[in-house]
Amino acid sequence: MFTGLSAFPLTPVINDIVDLDLFAALVRRAAEAGADSIGALGSTGSYAYLSREERRRVAEAAVQAAGEVPVIVGIGALRTSDVLRGAEDAQNAGAAGLLLAPVSYQPLTENEVADLFEAVSAASSVPICIYDNPTTTRFAFTDELYARIGALPHVEAVKIPPRPVAEAADRIRQVRAVLPAKVALGVSGDGFSGPALSAGADVWFSVLGGTLPDRALAITRAAQAGDAGTVRKLSEELEPLWNLFAEFGSLRVISAIAAQLGLLPQDNLPAPLQPLGEAVQGRLALVLSDLELV
Amino acid sequence: MFTGLSAFPLTPVINDIVDLDLFAALVRRAAEAGADSIGALGSTGSYAYLSREERRRVAEAAVQAAGEVPVIVGIGALRTSDVLRGAEDAQNAGAAGLLLAPVSYQPLTENEVADLFEAVSAASSVPICIYDNPTTTRFAFTDELYARIGALPHVEAVKIPPRPVAEAADRIRQVRAVLPAKVALGVSGDGFSGPALSAGADVWFSVLGGTLPDRALAITRAAQAGDAGTVRKLSEELEPLWNLFAEFGSLRVISAIAAQLGLLPQDNLPAPLQPLGEAVQGRLALVLSDLELV
Numbered sequence: 001m002f003t004g005l006s007a008f009p010l011t012p013v014i015n016d017i018v019d020l021d022l023f024a025a026l027v028r029r030a031a032e033a034g035a036d037s038i039g040a041l042g043s044t045g046s047y048a049y050l051s052r053e054e055r056r057r058v059a060e061a062a063v064q065a066a067g068e069v070p071v072i073v074g075i076g077a078l079r080t081s082d083v084l085r086g087a088e089d090a091q092n093a094g095a096a097g098l099l100l101a102p103v104s105y106q107p108l109t110e111n112e113v114a115d116l117f118e119a120v121s122a123a124s125s126v127p128i129c130i131y132d133n134p135t136t137t138r139f140a141f142t143d144e145l146y147a148r149i150g151a152l153p154h155v156e157a158v159k160i161p162p163r164p165v166a167e168a169a170d171r172i173r174q175v176r177a178v179l180p181a182k183v184a185l186g187v188s189g190d191g192f193s194g195p196a197l198s199a200g201a202d203v204w205f206s207v208l209g210g211t212l213p214d215r216a217l218a219i220t221r222a223a224q225a226g227d228a229g230t231v232r233k234l235s236e237e238l239e240p241l242w243n244l245f246a247e248f249g250s251l252r253v254i255s256a257i258a259a260q261l262g263l264l265p266q267d268n269l270p271a272p273l274q275p276l277g278e279a280v281q282g283r284l285a286l287v288l289s290d291l292e293l294v
Numbered sequence: 295m296f297t298g299l300s301a302f303p304l305t306p307v308i309n310d311i312v313d314l315d316l317f318a319a320l321v322r323r324a325a326e327a328g329a330d331s332i333g334a335l336g337s338t339g340s341y342a343y344l345s346r347e348e349r350r351r352v353a354e355a356a357v358q359a360a361g362e363v364p365v366i367v368g369i370g371a372l373r374t375s376d377v378l379r380g381a382e383d384a385q386n387a388g389a390a391g392l393l394l395a396p397v398s399y400q401p402l403t404e405n406e407v408a409d410l411f412e413a414v415s416a417a418s419s420v421p422i423c424i425y426d427n428p429t430t431t432r433f434a435f436t437d438e439l440y441a442r443i444g445a446l447p448h449v450e451a452v453k454i455p456p457r458p459v460a461e462a463a464d465r466i467r468q469v470r471a472v473l474p475a476k477v478a479l480g481v482s483g484d485g486f487s488g489p490a491l492s493a494g495a496d497v498w499f500s501v502l503g504g505t506l507p508d509r510a511l512a513i514t515r516a517a518q519a520g521d522a523g524t525v526r527k528l529s530e531e532l533e534p535l536w537n538l539f540a541e542f543g544s545l546r547v548i549s550a551i552a553a554q555l556g557l558l559p560q561d562n563l564p565a566p567l568q569p570l571g572e573a574v575q576g577r578l579a580l581v582l583s584d585l586e587l588v
Contacts, residue, residue, distance in 0.1 A: 271374035
């Protein structure tokens with residue numbers, strides 16, 4: 001399951017209410033395009049902002065809309081007991097895998113994070129992916145901690161944060177060297193991920209793939225075919241998008257892309273998060289037009 | 295209300311259950327010692343980890359146990375609608391003031407934070423304190439944003455993060471210069487706060503004061519009497535504690551102090567947070583003994 005393109009759809013929150021119909025349409029769109037898995041309730045799916053009940057319904061809707069495509073469900077929460085409830089709900093909803101980020105308020109120690117994963121490992125019967133996203137969790141994994149947690153039962157993937165593209169091959173080699181063989185190497189950061197797949201990463205956990213699956217799949221399939229030149233070309237074409245992601249955060253930009261494509265209303269994030277301002281929306285419209293995406 | 299010593303008690307979480315009796319005892323202890331206000335559900339009170347229902351009951355218990363002493367209640371949450379529900383619950387429980395930190399998962403923009411405070415300002419009938427704690431919220435206020443939010447109705451205090459003690463006087467002068475006259479200047483970071491009170495800050499939001507109120511009050515009253523020499527002496531005596539706060543986080547250290555004083559069981563934080571390890575507990579015991587606190 002932790003292979004190829006994992007597409008992360010937005011969870012549309014319209015006037016503070018999760019819109020399951022709009023969400024299911026995004027999931028179907030990615031599944032029908034050929035994504036290898038759906039990542040529901042990732043950072044792009046705003047899991048951290050949603051209640052237990054909202055998450056339960058989103059997980060169920062994802063599994064139903066994805067059909068045969070496996071669904072990985074994000075279960076991060078500040079409190080271990082909430083994480084365990086999320087793991088139970090996700091498995092009851094039919095999740096094929098769990099994605100766990102060590103969300104923090106008080107900065108966490110390595111032992112605290114390791115024990116959190118141990119608790120979830122003991123309570124799970126589906127594969128778990130370590131979700132390393134220091135921008136949002138403010139916890140920085142060491143490679144040694146990947147190895148320690150990767151040795152736990154059910155832990156079968158890690159999602160590492162991006163580095164500069166020039167470092168992709170070295171970084172993939174480093175991480176691979178410390179991971180148990182059973183643990184798939186996943187990458188995130190859409191500008192980094194194509195080159196990282198070419199360098200041997202197993203799976204791309206993709207913001208782009210949740211809303212523009214065709215573009216993400218073209219890069220993924222080229223990488224799987226060993227065509228690093230095409231990967232580089234296709235990924236570099238999208239550079240103007242990667243730049244907007246870096247400047248304004250991938251969530252706000254993909255939210256605006258979904259709105260400009262007519263898939264969602266403009267205001268689709270949970271407050272206090274706001275849509276991009278008018279000037280940036282204008283820049284984005286030009287980029288999408290240049291890329292023939294609208 | 296935003297004056298003198300605001301004492302922030304721990305919220306004891308024992309085996310994942312909030313212990314309201316132990317909590318009420320901590321509140322009574324600080325109120326009876328003479329704290330000017332109680333800060334319930336601050337970072338030291340682990341608000342970010344608690345459910346709406348738990349927070350509601352903690353706020354009610356705080357108001358009851360505090361007697362005549364006003365209670366300020368922390369209402370931070372990731373989602374604006376949850377913050378507004380927290381504000382309503384806290385006011386219904388009898389809170390005399392609200393403490394709002396812009397908790398984040400996705401990094402927040404200045405406009406997002408300003409609009410969050412505007413929504414709470416419009417929904418509140420009690421004073422609000424801006425809670426600036428970048429270590430936990432990962433949002434860094436500018437002085438201009440203090441001024442902008444300080445101009446909103448009901449915003450009557452700001453709680454600024456610590457700086458090196460040598461910068462206390464300059465920092466207090468800078469912040470005071472931008473704040474509307476109606477906004478009290480509050481300080482945090484226990485090692486910084488005595489000198490900052492001497493330099494003219496109005497209120498000390500104190501971790502120490504929630505568990506060792508006598509020591510915090512001695513510093514506060516000396517500062518209010520204009521005796522900067524005594525403030526410096528008393529604060530410097532506690533330097534070994536400030537060093538432990540800096541090294542292991544004030545929450546874990548004050549949790550261990552409460553346990554060593556016999557006020558709480560050793561394991562009193564919500565998982566994944568863990569008590570300090572044995573070696574550090576030993577160091578702390580020596581410090582407490584040297585200070586004649588145990």
